[in-house]
Amino acid sequence: MKRVGIIRFSALGDIASTIPVVRACKYPPTLITSPIGQALYQDECDSFVVMRNKSVREGFRALSEIWRNHFDVIVDLQSNDRSRAMTALALTRRVNSKGTNQQQQTTKILADIAHRTDCFNPIDMSPESREKSFIVLNVGSSEKWISKRLPDCKWIEFAEKLKDRFELPFVMTGSAEELEYVQHIARLIPGKIEVAAGKTTIPELKQLLKTACLTVSTDSGPMHLSAVQKTPTIGIFGATNWIRSAPFGPWSVALFDRTYFATNHPPASSQLIVGDYYTNIRIEDGLDHLGLYLDQ
Template sequence: MKKMTARMPSPDCMETAAHLSASARPPASIAMRSIAGRQTLRSKRCRRVGAVASRVLVVKLSSLGDLFHALPAVHCLKTGLQATVDWVVHPAYQELVACFADVDRVIPLARDVWSGALMGDVRALRAEPYDLIVDLQGILKSALASRLARGSQRIGPSFHREGSQLFYQTIAGPRNKDRHAVEENLDVVRHLGLPVLPPVFPVEFPMQLVGEPEPRVALIPFSRWPSKNWPVSSFVQTGRDLQEHANASIFLIGGAAEAAACEGMAKEFKGCIMNLAGKLSLPQLGGVLQAMNLVIANDSGPMHMAASLGTSVLAVFGPTDKKRTGPYGDRHRVAAGNLRCQPCFAKRCRFQDGSCMRAVTPKCVTTIALEMLHAN
């Protein structure tokens, strides 16, 4: 009986607009900037509004969605301090961060502390002195990287953990988890007394030629947590419904580990279907997502990438909090169940059945998707 009383599903999914601060709405399209022609300014301490820091080091090691959530804060630092910005990241994301328009140099840091490449990475980390070091990861490894770097100021995030706060000189803002991750990252901008600009996500991805006719709909059926995955059968049914009612071209997106599963899904479609799982680098994925009219996804890194690019996103949520990690922007929408156990933040459903994700029906998602396609 305990299991039954813990969950009270609604008859169908709840649908909401994605969370966004009314005072800071990003533009519908991606902000594009030129990387060339950046000028290094003279070094000063960045302790007050209007001060200039010639060199800023950002430490944000991973993961895919978190990197995009940091971009508005990095843009404010770049603009407000008139600084060059270097970024420390895990090697898996090095090629991606090189596409961030506000970043002048990418410094890879090996994920494995016992890796033979680590000492070389540390030498690169210490090659230049910095006026300001900003850790936007808030874990022990990122704090150690911040401490190893040569800098006069080290600032950590309000969401620090693992004892990382011991390595910072100051913490940016009080801990407040009842807001979007983008807003959390902006705490460091407020702490420095810099202007908090309307959030933008300056990224330059190589254009991908997509010949399939519009509307183009990307389905991203997998995430890192099993509990966040909407049933594959629901993705297939929604995609087939969009082919029938909107004549949509369907694109399946996933990593190499999901390629076989996506190939099986592709066989369930009769119309235009492209399986791109395991075939794209992260910059190529960004170019493909830019060419989409709509992305339907779980709470995942590619979902946040698409939202940051200004592509309309319909996200299916269950165990995680849409207020905190929903697609950021007012053109996106979220479909979610309505169970008492939500959000549980568990990687695996404690009831073993993923009820919160199954509570979101293909009919619900298809209805919202058609509305979004017609609005676009």
């Protein structure tokens, strides 16, 4: 049995997008990750090397753990300067993103890296049925990424159409720092609403998104976490790249304003400035696209 190390740090969405690749590994891998990654994968992996911070001292401590594992190959799904330095010092076979097509959805890029070894099966693209339980609305973003937030009227419009079509309750997710904004939107939209923002651990959020029958979300960690668990997911885009950051799988779709972005090309770089990115997005387009998966 081969010993496989997989490197993936960064934010929740980046680590979540790796889940289909990790699940495709033919051998139980060791995940080289952050505390967020360890929390997210605690029900998926038994072995971790956890980088608790970005200090040089912590890097060498983690490197000593990597040496003790005697990996046959390290799959560098992070592919930044820090991970490249670590894998070079690991003195074993390594693969990274060099030479891969970066103009595609993130999980596909990660799968292309992994499949440079013989340690991974094809990514599982089979859909799963969902009970008509509840709809997750993930409306928020961090203060840095306030440009991802839609005008209030769009969430009112989306919620009205979702309520009319499904007659299901809404669960509104988000972090503790997003709670005030989420509560603000919750007061505006119709229907039965539970605000879960700031109340869930990462494993609890993972389970919540897995049991939803639909997630509608800004470009965020919960959007990616929903999609990789095969929950039908509608990602709402404007300030960020909907090609690379699209939610995973045929049961997901990225919506953007085709009037504002008349050429169908995403912004050349992510936009921190708030703009009129969302006015003409129609939630019906996403529901029509996912009709096969929503009707199962």
